[in-house]
Amino acid sequence: MPNQNLRPPTIAVTPKDYQDLAKKLTPKPTIVRNSFWAFMVGGTICALGQVIINLFAAAGLGRQEASTAATALMILLGALLTGIGVYDEIGKYAGAGSIVPVTGFANSIVSPALEFKREGYVLGVGARLFTVAGPVLVFGITTSIVVGMVYYLWH
Amino acid sequence: MFEMVVSAFLVGGVLCVLGQLLMDLTKPSFTPAHVLVTFVTGGAILGALGWYKPLVDIGGAGATIPLSGFGYTLAKGAIEGVSQRGFIGIFSGGVEAAAVGIAAAVLFGYLVSVTFNPKG
Amino acid sequence: MNLKRVGNQTVVFANPPVILSSYSVVGPMEAQGPLGKTFDKVWPDNINGEKSWEIAESKLLQEAMQGAIDQAGVPNDQIDFMLAGDLLNQIISSNFAARKLGLPFIGLYGACSTMALGMAVGSMLIDGGFARHVLVGVSSHHDTAERQYRLPTEQGGQRSLSAQWTVTGAGAVILGQSGAGPRIPxxxxxxxxxxxxxxxxxxxxxxxxxxxxxxxxxxxxxxxxxxxxxxxxxxxxxxxxxxxxxxxxxxxxxxxxxxxxxxxxxxxxxxxxxxxxxxxxxxxxxxxxxxxxxxxxxxxxxxxxxxxxxxxxxxxxxxxxxxxxxxxxxxxxxx
Missing domain, CATH: 3.40.47.40 (Stage V sporulation protein AD)
Structure with missing residues (x-):
């Protein structure tokens, strides 16, 4: 860490002491309250997903298809709520409750793309769609290939 | 059917609390993007070990809607791909299983971004 | 030569420059704050009909600078330097405002300290006899700063409790050699x-x-x-x-x-x-x-x-x- 030898006068606190002081005077995240809201909002989003699965199943879709279709619909919902500027307001309270569900994945896709529209449709929207989705796909798909490879060698 | 909604609420809620703790107890440089990557990778690994499936059986959407469910689908797809198609399935299985989710994300993401303007 | 530098880091002026005028333009959120009534001009929203937030920020700066010029009543040909800065890459808000104002321009970057930096450098230019009047102005904009430094504004999530909110606003002053107004000694x-x-x-x-x-x-x-x-x-x-x-x-x-x-x-x-x-x-x-x-x-x-x-x-x-x-x-x- 780049602390210089400063000509006096300068503050009578060492970098180490300062970091301790800064830690002490910086407010901590309100973990219990954050977790409560993450649980409530995240749970509600998933419950809504289950209601949609049930409806698709009642309409005659198989269990797997109903689940896949519900996921796609939730992505649409997350994208729309981001477009009309509601999702970030939910996120203020819900934290991970609105990040972890697939609606949060949709939010992470739309929010940068939306803002970079003024930079054009290719290098603005097109490129920025994947600011967060890119890493998710990279790590997700890579892991799946590793899993497939291990499974292939195993059998 | 209704019990499934309740258990989806509980399982989904717990997974989100895990995500919240992951953010609040780590350095501020651990962003939402890191949370999503952790969940998708974690879901894929747990899925491969066969530990995520029980959660899907109990929680339904509570386990499939969180991004760990996306990872689970990828890993499950890779394993099924290998069983059905052998070597080439290593590469095709995961993406094929997740294709609907990826396509939906790209299409809806693009349409919404083009249609709306940011509020700020 | 009589050095104006005192002690380690301080400059004391022989003829303290005068702040002939000051002008501020802010967004709606700043106007709702405790100082709302002290600002000269308030925008109805953060973009005010401009085509991007960046252009809007540049317009804020331009309006603040023009406001300060008008209030001081100094003709443009007597303003010898324009000192300006902002937070965006390559200080584009200032560059674009300078493009409109047509004054000899010195771009400054001191992050959020730029207003004080500009007033300090401007005062030295005046007391040094290099300028009759100096225009100093800076701007920032919540939405341009958020997307450059942090996350997209529509992304859901929690800002940390120690995080601060970038002010949407611009302020400008005209410094002169003499006249009525507060002085910078x-x-x-x-x-x-x-x-x-x-x-x-x-x-x-x-x-x-x-x-x-x-x-x-x-x-x-x-x-x-x-x-x-x-x-x-x-x-x-x-x-x-x-x-x-x-x-x-x-x-x-x-x-x-x-x-x-x-x-x-x-x-x-x-x-x-x-x-x-x-x-x-x-x-x-x-x-x-x-x-x-x-x-x-x-x-x-x-x-x-x-x-x-x-x-x-x-x-x-x-x-x-x-x-x-x-x-x-x-x-x-x-x-």
Missing amino acids: AVTLGRVLDYGETDAGNMGAAMAPAIADTILNHLQDLQRQPTDYNLIASGDLGSVGANLTREVMQRSGTPLGPEYTDCGLLVYDQKQDVHAGGSGCGCSAVVFAGSIMQRLKAGELKRVLLIGSGALHSPTSSLQGESIPGIGHAVVIEA
Whole structure:
């Protein structure tokens, strides 16, 4: 860490002491309250997903298809709520409750793309769609290939 | 059917609390993007070990809607791909299983971004 | 030659330059804050019909600068330099405003300390005999800063409790050799201090050591006490940084009394959900150009020390895990 030898006068606190002081005077995240809201909002989003699965199943879709279709619909919902500027307001309270569900994945896709529209449709929207989705796909798909490879060698 | 909604609420809620703790107890440089990557990778690994499936059986959407469910689908797809198609399935299985989710994300993401303007 | 430099870092002017006019333009959120009535112009929203937030920010700066020129009543051909800066890459808000104003232009970058830096450099140009009038202005914009430094504004998630809210606003002043108005008798330019804070969501903590260092040097150079000022206002440390500054000054043997405050604490109300307070070049600029100038002119304040505070990092340096260097520039203003 780049602390210089400063000509006096300068503050009578060492970098180490300062970091301790800064830690002490910086407010901590309100973990219990954050977790409560993450649980409530995240749970509600998933419950809504289950209601949609049930409806698709009642309409005659198989269990797997109903689940896949519900996921796609939730992505649409997350994208729309981001477009009309509601999702970030939910996120203020819900934290991970609105990040972890697939609606949060949709939010992470739309929010940068939306803002970079003024930079054009290719290098603005097109490129920025994947600011967060890119890493998710990279790590997700890579892991799946590793899993497939291990499974292939195993059998 | 209704019990499934309740258990989806509980399982989904717990997974989100895990995500919240992951953010609040780590350095501020651990962003939402890191949370999503952790969940998708974690879901894929747990899925491969066969530990995520029980959660899907109990929680339904509570386990499939969180991004760990996306990872689970990828890993499950890779394993099924290998069983059905052998070597080439290593590469095709995961993406094929997740294709609907990826396509939906790209299409809806693009349409919404083009249609709306940011509020700020 | 008679050197105007005093002590280690301070310049004392032979003929203190005069602040002939000041002008501030802000967005709606700043207008709803406690200082709402002190601003000259309020925009109905953050974009005001412009085609992008960046162009809107440039327009804010242009309006503030034109406002200051009109109020001073100085013809354009007597303004010898325009000094301006902002937070965007390659200071485009300032460049684009300069394109419209057509004055000899010196672009400055001091992050959020740029208003104080500009007033200090402008005063030196005037007292040095290099200029008759100097226009100084800076801007910041919540939405341009968020997307450059942090996350997209529509992304859901929680801002940390120590995070600050970038002020949407621009402030400008005209400095002259003589005339009616508050004067700038001395300035102290700061050095860069880095005490190892890496969290870009806690910039107050990154800047506080540099602010305290500048105050200590300023007071020693001029043989003064904090109580020699009616108001010591740091630029945009917010609540965390202001508390740290008090603590560090206390430990350094020069405690700050009730005369000390921070523009980031003044500009918003706690109820506005801004967490630690305001930030951005515009923060200290609009608080100074509005409220502080009015109180100086009303005789309520006799002598003020404005310390612009800047966090000199970039999004790239933050991603690479570098700690955040801080700087503070102090300007004395007397009624």
